[in-house]
Amino acid sequence: MKIRIYGDSISGNCLKVKWTADYLHLPYDWAETGVLTGETRTPAFLAINPSGQVPVVILPGGRPLAQSNAIILHLAEGSDLIPADAYDRAVMLQWLFWEQYSHEPAIAVRRFQKHYLGKPDSEIDPALLTKGNAALALMNARLEANGSWFAGGAISLADVALVAYTRVAHEGGFDLSGYSAVKGWVTHVEKTLPIG
Numbered sequence: 048m049k050i051r052i053y054g055d056s057i058s059g060n061c062l063k064v065k066w067t068a069d070y071l072h073l074p075y076d077w078a079e080t081g082v083l084t085g086e087t088r089t090p091a092f093l094a095i096n097p098s099g100q101v102p103v104v105i106l107p108g109g110r111p112l113a114q115s116n117a118i119i120l121h122l123a124e125g126s127d128l129i130p131a132d133a134y135d136r137a138v139m140l141q142w143l144f145w146e147q148y149s150h151e152p153a154i155a156v157r158r159f160q161k162h163y164l165g166k167p168d169s170e171i172d173p174a175l176l177t178k179g180n181a182a183l184a185l186m187n188a189r190l191e192a193n194g195s196w197f198a199g200g201a202i203s204l205a206d207v208a209l210v211a212y213t214r215v216a217h218e219g220g221f222d223l224s225g226y227s228a229v230k231g232w233v234t235h236v237e238k239t240l241p242i243g
């Protein structure tokens with residue numbers, strides 16, 4: 048039986064799940080579910096995910112699972128996307144939690160408001176730009192100091208999660224030209240998964 052992924056193709060959170068399944072050759076059906084068209088608010092969808100958000104998956108056997116980083120952790124269980132070393136695994140989790148608290152809420156939200164809702168900069172909370180740039184600067188410093196990947200010596204879920212909105216940060220008005228280590232890492236992750 049296949050995994051069923053409810054996702055919107057414009058959403059980095061949803062694409063994390065797709066890329067993980069593709070990289071691991073896991074069979075799935077993709078159910079395109081638009082956040083801009085109200086499809087996440089129908090009674091049928093709310094019965095699957097009461098929070099009204101994508102991504103959500105129905106696993107083989109019928110159990111649902113929401114939250115992008117929880118989903119990719121489950122799909123990647125036992126694979127090389129999760130470091131075998133306990134410390135490296137914890138570092139990977141460190142970045143997954145950081146991504147959801149300090150990166151996605153600024154970069155993804157600003158991108159959504161600017162690129163998809165078409166809001167002028169004057170109507171967007173200026174704190175999003177400050178917070179997003181702080182996240183990009185922190186990633187850049189980490190990559191300059193510690194090399195190619197965010198956890199361990201190879202691609203992991205940390206890279207999958209972090210690249211999702213970093214690669215489209217320009218759509219949110221973030222200028223990546225000042226973050227050359229981040230730019231190089233995005234290209235590297237895109238080629239490795241491969242995506243883009």
Ligand SMILES: N[C@@H](CCC(=O)N[C@@H](CS)C(=O)NCC(=O)O)C(=O)O
Binds near residue numbers: 058
């Ligand atoms: N923390 C959640 C965030 C999910 C989320 O924000 N989903 C957005 C699309 S990226 C959504 O479904 N928005 C529709 C809504 O909230 O009504 C995750 O990582 O899965």
